[in-house]
Every structure is written in C-alpha cells, then in structure tokens.
Amino acid sequence: xxxxxxxxxxxxxxxxFVHHTLKHHPAYEIRVLDSLTYAGYRESLTPAGDAIEFVExxxxxxxxxxxxxxxxxxxxxxxAESHVDRSLHDPxxxxxxxxxxxxxxxxxxxxxxxxxxxxxxxxxxxxxPLDSDDKFTEETPYNPSSPYSASKASSDTLVRAWVRSFGLxxxxxxxxxxxxxxxxxxxxxxxxxxxxxxxxxxxxxxxGVNVRxxxxxxxxxxxxxxxxxxxxxxxxxxIGSGDERSNKDILETTLELMYxxxxxxxxxxxxxxxxxxxxNDSTKIRTELGWVPEYGDLRAGLAQTIDWYRHNEWxxxxxxxxxxxxxxxxxx
Numbered sequence: 001x002x003x004x005x006x007x008x009x010x011x012x013x014x015x016x017f018v019h020h021t022l023k024h025h026p027a028y029e030i031r032v033l034d035s036l037t038y039a040g041y042r043e044s045l046t047p048a049g050d051a052i053e054f055v056e057x058x059x060x061x062x063x064x065x066x067x068x069x070x071x072x073x074x075x076x077x078x079x080a081e082s083h084v085d086r087s088l089h090d091p092x093x094x095x096x097x098x099x100x101x102x103x104x105x106x107x108x109x110x111x112x113x114x115x116x117x118x119x120x121x122x123x124x125x126x127x128x129p130l131d132s133d134d135k136f137t138e139e140t141p142y143n144p145s146s147p148y149s150a151s152k153a154s155s156d157t158l159v160r161a162w163v164r165s166f167g168l169x170x171x172x173x174x175x176x177x178x179x180x181x182x183x184x185x186x187x188x189x190x191x192x193x194x195x196x197x198x199x200x201x202x203x204x205x206x207x208g209v210n211v212r213x214x215x216x217x218x219x220x221x222x223x224x225x226x227x228x229x230x231x232x233x234x235x236x237x238x239i240g241s242g243d244e245r246s247n248k249d250i251l252e253t254t255l256e257l258m259y260x261x262x263x264x265x266x267x268x269x270x271x272x273x274x275x276x277x278x279x280n281d282s283t284k285i286r287t288e289l290g291w292v293p294e295y296g297d298l299r300a301g302l303a304q305t306i307d308w309y310r311h312n313e314w315x316x317x318x319x320x321x322x323x324x325x326x327x328x329x330x331x332x
Contacts, residue, residue: 001029005072005114007059007105008079009052010034012183013119013217015044017076020221022051033057033068034079043315044182059101062108069108074115074228077105080155082121084146088272089330091147098151099158106162109170116170117228118159122213122238123149124174127275130211135281136174138236145275156236163234171231173224176240176280179301180217181308185316186323189214189302192251192265193309194320196258203332206270208248211277215241216295216304226289237289240280243298250298257303268332 004021008014009032021028030052034040045054057064059079069075079101081087081094102118109116125136126143142157144150162168179189192202223239231237245253252262285291295301309316 001027003071003073004028004030005033005068005075006030007033007075007077008040010036010040010042010044010054011078012039012187013178013220014078015041015182016180016217017078017221017224018045018048018052020218021225022048024222025225031055031068031072033059035059037081039082039184041182041315060096060104062104065104065108066111069105069112069114072112072114074117075105075109076117076119076224076228077102078119080119080152082148084123084148084271087146087148087151094147094151098148099154102155102158106158106168110162110166110168113169115228116159116168117224118156118170118172119224120156120172120174121149121152122174122176122240122278122280123275124153124156125278128277128279130209130276135279136238137281138238138284160234169233171227171233172236173227174236174238174280175220175223176213176215176278178215178217178220180305181312182315183217184323185319186326188247189250189254189305190309190316191323192254193258193306194316196255196260197310197313198320200324202251202255202265203268203327204248204251204265205268205274205332207267208251209246209276210274211244211246211279212250213240213242213244213279214250214298214301215239215293216301219293219295222294223285223289223291226285226291230289237285238280238282239285239291240282241293241296241298242282243296244277244279245298250302253299254302254306257299257306271332
C-alpha cells in the first residue's frame with residue numbers, strides 16, 4: 001500500500017480528505033498528524049475508526065516530522081492556521097505554523113524523497129474588483145492582504161524553491177473558499193447555519209457585497225487526488241467551482257433553505273481590510289486532469305451542508321459558545 005501522511009488531518013478540509021480517501025482511494029495507508037489546536041478535532045476522524053493511524057503533534061517538531069517522514073510515500077499538507085480574523089488579532093501563530101511548519105516538512109520530505117502536495121488558498125493573490133470579470137490564474141502575481149494570506153504566500157514560495165533547488169517532487173493547489181461538514185463554526189457559512197439552529201440571528205459583515213467563489217470540500221478533495229496522481233511536478237493548479245456569490249446572497253440563500261425569512265439577520269461592522277472578491281480560473285485542472293465539481297451549483301451544496309449540521313450537533317455544539325463570545329469581544 002502507498003503510505004500517506006496527512007498533516008492537519010483533524011481540521012476541516014483535512015478530515016474530509018481522510019474520509020474521501022478511505023471511501024474512494026482505499027489503496028492508501030493513512031497516517032494523520034495534527035496538533036489539535038482550536039480548529040482541530042479528534043472527533044472529526046471518529047467515522048474513520050481504526051482505518052487510520054493518528055499522531056498528535058506539531059509540524060514544527062523536527063524530530064517527530066523526521067520519524068514520520070521516514071515511513072511515508074506521499075505527504076498532503078493541509079496543516080495551517082487559517083482564519084483571517086484570528087490572524088488580525090494575533091499574527092504570530094500564523095507565521096510559526098504556516099511558514100516554519102512548512103519549512104520543517106519540506107526539509108524532511110527532501111531528505112526522504114517523499115512526494116509532496118501543498119494545499120494553499122486563493123487569498124494569496126489579494127482580491128479582484130467587484131465590477132470586473134477577471135479571475136485569478138496560475139500566473140497571477142501574489143498580493144496578500146492579511147497576516148494569514150501573507151503566511152500562506154510565503155509557504156507557497158518555499159515549496160517552489162525546494163522544487164527548483166533540491167528537486168523535491170512537489171505540486172501545489174490554491175482553492176477558492178470551501179464549505180461543507182466538519183467546518184469550525186467561526187467560519188462564515190457554519191456560523192450562520194448554527195446561529196439559526198440555536199435560535200440566534202445570523203450576522204453579516206458590513207453590506208455583504210464581498211464576493212467569493214464557493215467550492216464544496218468534497219470537490220476540493222477530489223481535485224487534490226487528481227493532482228497527486230496526475231499533476232506535473234512543480235506545477236500549481238487553481239481549484240474553484242465557478243459559482244460566485246456575495247456574502248449577502250449566501251446568507252439569504254441559507255436562510256431560505258432553512259425556512260427562514262431572507263432578511264432575518266443583523267449587520268455587524270466589517271472586518272479590517274476585507275477583500276472584495278475572489279475568483280479562480282480553474283481551466284487548467286479541468287482540461288489537463290478532467291476535474292468537474294459535483295456541486296457546481298452552490299445551492300445543492302448548501303442544502304447538503306445544512307443537513308449535516310442539523311444532524312451533527314454533537315460535533316459543533318461545544319464550539320459554539322466560545323466562538324460567539326470571541327466575536328462579541330470583536331464587535332462582530
């Protein structure tokens with residue numbers, strides 16, 4: 001069997017990747033490395049049972065990473081601090097984990113000649129005008145606007161340098177905003193869903209005109225597997241459903257799907273430096289690797305996600321009180 005190390009495998013996208021891999025790619029023997037910070041939950045891997053090996057640890061722990069890499073064929077690197085609001089409040093953990101952690105993994109991977117796939121974000125490109133049809137491409141210059149996106153941009157350039165300088169067998173992907181099961185309730189979509197479920201009013205930043213291209217996490221993970229198996233070493237692939245929606249539209253559609261009035265929400269102050277619009281040109285992965293999103297229509301993906309949160313209160317209920325207390329301190 002091919003031995004796979006999934007970093008950040010107890011987080012949102014990582015845990016979904018583990019479940020997707022077990023279901024669709026059973027030839028992989030999976031080991032998960034996660035430090036179980038606030039956004040990593042061992043319970044997110046409960047459905048995997050004994051089918052995986054779980055290691056609690058830090059990607060900055062060079063000795064641990066070295067031992068794990070010695071028994072690995074391919075690394076899928078999801079581990080990252082990833083919430084913009086938290087990075088604005090305290091940037092240091094983002095610099096440590098996203099930059100130094102990636103460096104630690106890269107060094108071990110090159111020593112053991114391990115295939116490496118690096119998960120990044122479209123936020124490294126900055127933002128796009130609201131009144132244009134422009135999209136990010138694999139050649140778009142980086143222009144990060146938050147400590148989070150700056151740290152991810154740094155980690156991307158490290159991976160490319162290790163490919164060129166040391167011949168590391170690595171690929172990269174930058175995905176649009178993800179949504180789906182097991183996403184922390186501090187994030188926009190699950191926050192609104194769980195607010196309705198607990199009887200609170202959802203919250204909208206500012207006027208809600210900011211636009212995102214939303215991609216279901218299952219579609220993202222299917223794309224990652226295509227890149228691992230068929231992507232060109234050293235190349236970057238942009239992933240995105242093609243379905244762009246404003247935050248206001250997302251919130252009102254969520255309320256409609258949950259049988260609420262479309263205007264049953266409160267407005268809160270906008271976040272500092274809030275990017276206007278993200279959109280990926282995913283032509284490359286669609287034409288070269290044949291990727292087609294199952295949830296090209298966001299409405300269907302939202303309905304599936306709402307259903308999951310409705311039936312899995314055991315997973316998110318404990319997060320909710322602390323998350324809302326933090327947002328209250330921020331005035332959002």
